[in-house]
Amino acid sequence: MPGLTRRQTLQGFAGALTGAALTVDRAPMARGAAMADPVQAALVRFAWVSDAGTPTPFQVSTVGPGGAVLLSLLYDTLTWKDGEGIIPWLAREWAASDDGLAYTFRLVDGATWHDGRPLTAEDVAFSFGYYARHPYTWMTTEAVESAEVVESGTVRVTLKRPYAAFLEEIAGIVPIVPRHVWESVADPIAYAGPDRSIGSGPFALAEHDQTQGAYRLVANEGYWRGRPLVREWRQLTVPAESQVRAVQQGEVDVSFGTDASVREVLSGDARLAVFETAPLSIVRLAINTERAPLDQVEVRRAIAYALDRRRIAETITRAPAIVGGVGVVPPETPWYNPSLPPYEYDPDRARDLLGGRRHTIDLIADAAAREPDLMQPMLEAVGITLRVRRVDAATRGQLLNEGDFQLALTSHIGVGGDPDYLRRWYAGEEANAFAQGSIFRNAEYTALGEDQAATPDAERRRAIVFRMQEILAEELPTIALYHRRFYWVYDPSVFTPMATWGGLMNGVPFPNNKLALVGT
16 A cells, blocks of 8 residues: 555545545634644643543443543544544554445554553454444444454455545544453443553543542553643533633633623633634424424424524524524535525414414423523414423433424534534434434435435535435424534633534534644
8 A cells, every 4th residue: 555645645545535525615614713832731621511421432421522522532543633624543544445335544653552552453443343233322333344454554444335424424433442451341331340441542541430520531651642731631520500610710721601702701801711613513493293283394384484593592692693504504614505595584474384273382491491481482473382391401312312202402513524414313323312303204315315425526425415405494304593602711821722623523512622632
């Protein structure tokens, strides 16, 4: 296998199947300041909203991305992403077959596990074989047929079918695990051995306090990319309403929120700064299209016209509204279709669609959600009584997963990376519990979803994805209320945020890309 140029390496190989997202014109992916030189720090304390589960690929929580991102500090993947696109990681280069069914990865030299044992091609091949029997909780490897060692330091991954998102969605997300730890483990979900969190990443797990939702990670001194700049990383559970105050009081160093007013609150603070992300988070109504009256597209359209989504967005985020596109894909991302109908606020149109009929619809929402209070009078004005059932996040996730709802308010990340999420949602393959609840059976949409996933040509794939968004706009199996930016409050003397192209992994707008902690 000849050496590849940087451009060829970024694309995977020249003149054949590429990671399609790499060749699409790139829109701005973040609005924070450009990344400065990473800061060296003895300790960084990072606030999340809940315990993220036991940090193994088989036990980590899928209630939000906090666990998956934490796992990326402990484990490495074959590829990764920087501020411009996909880059080599454990695989220093790769090539693909002309039919897009096989990827051959040549691994970096010198990578080791946290226990000092070398990371080998056998570990990579084992990982994919093990995931076939025991899936990674955050991302499926169902598209992988097999993985085999072809020579020392080189592994070939064969797919069941071409998958355009493979380099980003599987090679760049799925953690490589040590064979010597897992090969004798028959039930990795129940495994409680002291070596269960051994990875090859820049940090090693030192402590997990499940009752406090607290993690302590220490720098991996023998990391193959060099000694991490941060000596210790802690992830702490802090209630959302307390996070900004916790940073102000010096209890944590990095916290997040979706309320833009934090920029004004901290405008006179000489110690803290705010990092603003691209709108890679969505607040939407998941609709059970198999429950009356929501099985009628006219009722779904009436809801879209009845809601003043701009006012809802501005009220909640306290920022200029990024009204949800009916094609789901947010603006400022490469796959956004700008030609869809806007469904502007129009109560009269909503009444016409309902034809004088009144409906009562049940909505499930988080206990703290404010959107239902704004939605109720808007819908009542056109003839729809909204009965709101407020539940905790775990209950909402269970109801969404079981399809036991009419209408559900959900907010989540994952709409900034590769657009295959448009297929995954409705194919039942979405792991993020916050993103579940998508119920829509449409033969054309299903066929297009499978087609785009297997299409290597970026322009042809764009056309397919645009048509998928048109169908979403016509049928409205979900209604995007608005897209959200994250506002990360941080102490620049301790931590430097990093904007990742398309968001970490599959569209996660977090600032703690491991590149910010180990240097570039």
